[in-house]
Amino acid sequence: MTTRSEPGHCRPDPGLSAIMNERRQLINLAYRLLGSLADAEDAVQETYARWYAMPRQQQEAIQSPGAWLTKAASRICLNVLSSARSRRERYVGEWIPDPLPDRAEWIDGRSGNIPVDPADRVTLDESVNMAFLVVLESMTPAERVAFILHDVFRYSFAEVGDIVGRTPAACRQLASSARRRVCAAQPPATSTARRADIVRNFKQAWEAKDIEALIGLLDPDASAIADGGGVVGAVLRPIEGAEQIVRSLAHLEGRLRNLTILERTVNGQPGLIAQQDGVTVSVYAFEVAGDRITRIWAVRHPDKLRPWTVRTR
Template identity: 75%
Template sequence: MTTPSEPGHVRPDPSLRAIMSERRQLINLAYRLLGSLAEAEDAVQETYARWYGMSRRQQEAIESPGAWLTTVASRICLDLLGSARARRERYVGQWIPEPLPGRTEWIHDRTAGTTVDPADRVTLDESINMAFLVVLESMNPAERVALILHDVFHYTFVEVAEIVGRTPAACRQLASSARRRVRASQAPVAPTARHAGIVRDFKQAWEAKDIDALIGLLDPDATAIADGGGLASAGLRPVEGCRQVAHLFVEVAGRAHGLTILERTVNGQPGLVAQQDGVTVTVYAFEVAGDRIKHIWAVRNPEKLRPWTTDTHGREA
């Protein structure tokens, strides 16, 4: 039996558990700030690298390690957002945030609203639905960080100011501007039961290639946006208008032989997943306004579908 005095004994770091317990919160934050789970994980990894790059004395001098980690992660994300904006301007076609899978199907429970992502890494609420994340993409990095830190994670504007390097008053203005963008762009979130029922009806009409039924489920000004990451088969521009969108989906059903459409949770809301030969090829997220579908986001970029590619018995790993 090894005792503390014996050679080779490694004394456990009493702060390790507390430090690592912050990881989930940091992933929650970074995903919302970056719109990409892969980039969020990289940002959090860099945050921990900086923590463990310090000496023990430096670590012990930090009064609140959790606050330190959050500050560093936020600043890393702020820097990444600037470079990400330039990369996305060069992106082939439309850029859509990376969709998050849910563990469970929603087909059997129209009122279910308690799904979680595969590794329990991101808390699912309105701040990660696809419509909200798309609005975030229209904001400048400082607006995005101020809104997420204050409105979602409940940091004071004094704390936000320390992170983004601006005054509290400036951060208050940034968050206010961001809220106006959200209010102007988003329809009220439909209750889960209604959202699920409409998406289910859309799936059935799509499978039946029923143009009239699809048109009836779509808002007259509905849009469908595809992110293929350069795939030739993905549309480079949004499709607008209920008839055009309905015809698009019927065309997809007609040319994609062996396509299986599954009801799955996408970013905490009822969505659809298209599989071919058991492999996920497209993930669909929906914004429902009233009783009509207002927006459909179709993610086909294989790089963004990695969390969806290990489907076992209807559950994403």
């Protein structure tokens, strides 16, 4: 293929396909760093904007465009994380990372029931389950970036140091500190099948309004956190204790008529969604330890429900 350089002609970019193929990797990285799909999409868009703002000659001089894009995206995310604390301090109520559906359930809420580009989907694994993301929120920006880049995406500490502007030894310490936080917060291992059974039993007890069964499925010290962002009515502080959580569920059932509860995969784990008149109004993620539910995260902010399928059945 020849390259046109005369005035009035656009030069084809032979590296365009390779550059755009990095998009999914960048979305996966940015979501884990930021916990927000919208912020991740913005960070990736800014990354590509910076790439295409460079002269062609400068682009061609970069030996590994993928490495350049990853470094740029990570630095953008680091800047976002540094400002996110103050933004979330002003957030109305509790802030919960964006819940993600299984890929078969993912739609683009901006364009109806049309599947999004696969490059915009986040790969679901243990590094995106809700409990893991919540622990990440407790870390400093540098800890989070160092940990995700090294432990999840397997970048060397030398590469991480180049991104965050610290020595490899300092990055090793940051990742180690983050790793301790993650390990300390991990509940006893429970198989996916067992978690699914417990969540299913919770759904059935909720639908049957079986108060005793609901309380029995919850750890006595369980907590529930709701995120409506002030856009919709939501509990502004965590609910502590099994009985208080069940009372809150009963209140929600009474306030929202014709509520349909469906089993769904939420951030790679068994979860539930609530629909009203076919529209998803809440997404529930669960932490299970042994045979009891220890934490529930309920997301009701409409912007965070954008990727969820709207069904009428």
